[in-house]
Amino acid sequence: MRGMQTRPIPSDGLPFRKMHGAGNDFVILDSRGMAPVCTAALAKAVGDRHRGVGFDQLAEIRDGVDTDIELDFWNSDGSRAGACGNATRCVAALWMGETGRDRVTIRTARGVLRAEMRGQAVWVNLGAPVLDWAQIPLSHAVDQQHLPLEGDPVAVGMGNPHAVFFVDDIAAVDVAARGAAVEHDPLFPQATNVEFVQVRSRGEVRMRVWERGTGITLACGSGACAVAVAGAQRGLTDRHIRMEVDGGWLELDWTDEGVWMTGPVAHVFEAVLSPKLLGGLE
Numbered sequence: 001m002r003g004m005q006t007r008p009i010p011s012d013g014l015p016f017r018k019m020h021g022a023g024n025d026f027v028i029l030d031s032r033g034m035a036p037v038c039t040a041a042l043a044k045a046v047g048d049r050h051r052g053v054g055f056d057q058l059a060e061i062r063d064g065v066d067t068d069i070e071l072d073f074w075n076s077d078g079s080r081a082g083a084c085g086n087a088t089r090c091v092a093a094l095w096m097g098e099t100g101r102d103r104v105t106i107r108t109a110r111g112v113l114r115a116e117m118r119g120q121a122v123w124v125n126l127g128a129p130v131l132d133w134a135q136i137p138l139s140h141a142v143d144q145q146h147l148p149l150e151g152d153p154v155a156v157g158m159g160n161p162h163a164v165f166f167v168d169d170i171a172a173v174d175v176a177a178r179g180a181a182v183e184h185d186p187l188f189p190q191a192t193n194v195e196f197v198q199v200r201s202r203g204e205v206r207m208r209v210w211e212r213g214t215g216i217t218l219a220c221g222s223g224a225c226a227v228a229v230a231g232a233q234r235g236l237t238d239r240h241i242r243m244e245v246d247g248g249w250l251e252l253d254w255t256d257e258g259v260w261m262t263g264p265v266a267h268v269f270e271a272v273l274s275p276k277l278l279g280g281l282e
């Protein structure tokens with residue numbers, strides 16, 4: 001985006017790729033060499049799991065100016081996602097596969113991120129956590145490690161806001177009901193993603209997530225980073241942890257250079273969005 005005009009939807013349809021990272025699923029548009037095409041209306045139409053394709057986030061790849069590529073993220077309700085760790089990982093893996101390189105720099109709304117191949121795994125650095133209440137953002141000055149909400153959550157910004165609840169029994173949590181209520185609590189002027197975490201040991205946690213603008217998803221990379229930070233801040237977990245999410249396993253490492261995250265990446269299919277689906281969009 002950043003003030004750029006979008007191009008019209010091509011009359012022969014729009015090629016896309018479907019990928020997922022631990023079940024967090026994405027439609028990926030490749031607009032390198034062209035003006036971007038995604039609008040809120042397009043994201044909503046494609047994001048409809050019945051009339052469109054369905055996705056947790058849509059990621060649009062654009063040419064980099066001072067980085068290898070740039071990425072914009074959209075939620076399925078047509079809102080923008082300031083960060084998306086799993087889609088960043090998927091696109092990094094895609095780019096490394098295309099180029100044969102083992103490092104990539106990616107500009108996103110939160111700044112320049114980097115990803116690198118370590119063995120077979122693609123690790124992405126989602127940057128330093130934001131711990132200042134105003135920048136997360138929260139609506140007023142509170143202790144970021146103890147929000148004044150039932151359940152005593154921790155707030156962490158990873159380019160997008162997260163509220164992390166530590167619970168004794170994750171199976172007993174109604175993620176949809178509690179997630180939806182917390183998402184729109186007035187404490188979060190831009191709403192929030194909501195994570196529920198059961199600590200199994202200092203090195204392993206189980207996490208379930210309610211994403212802002214999307215709902216329950218099988219994984220959330222920025223949420224996983226927020227959980228790693230919150231757990232370490234509370235003294236519950238080490239800075240390097242394994243995390244079981246509904247869609248598999250992620251690994252996190254909060255280092256002095258930011259929070260690194262890795263996990264599985266899957267290519268699902270490539271296809272073309274029909275002009276009929278896209279017809280009539282503004």
Ligand SMILES: N[C@H](CCC[C@H](N)C(=O)O)C(=O)O
Nearest residue numbers: 081084085086160220221222
């Ligand atoms: N699935 C994403 C996060 C999406 C966050 C989005 N729902 C928002 O509005 O912030 C991830 O892997 O980080």
